[in-house]
Amino acid sequence: MALKVYTTSWCGPCKRLKSQLTREGIAYQEINIETDPSAAKFVESVNGGNQLVPTVVLEDGTALANPSVMHLKGLLARSGA
Template sequence: MLILYSTPWCGDCKALKQALATFNLPYREINIDQHPEAEQEVLTLNNGRRSVPTLVYAGQAASFSGFSVARLRAWLQAVGIQP
């Protein structure tokens, strides 16, 4: 399952969630403002940057700050998910 690290105030997070819903893809959302350990995980995944939204699937992670549907679609295909 996709894991989405996000915050409630992030516009890119909202756009990414809408795109995942459009693609009918389930995900588990983790609010990094509420979970300090998750914030640390995001920092690790993004080379020290607190970048949201960050998606993780099968050990592969990507930040979608500056969200675009085309970039999401390409990443999903690269990790083996057909949107």
């Protein structure tokens, strides 16, 4: 299963993370919280009421706000993904 990456169209850190994930060959599903109200509510629910992007959700449901690609690679390696 791919990572879920919650983004907005204007988010610089989102663009950087997506580029890095692509470069590293890590599959992800992009979800734009500006066009998906339920996604925006989810992001708020895992970030203390704030719409922090990028928010990345791992297969096990762990949510991370603005993680580095190196951090994600380490987590994925440990999980065997």
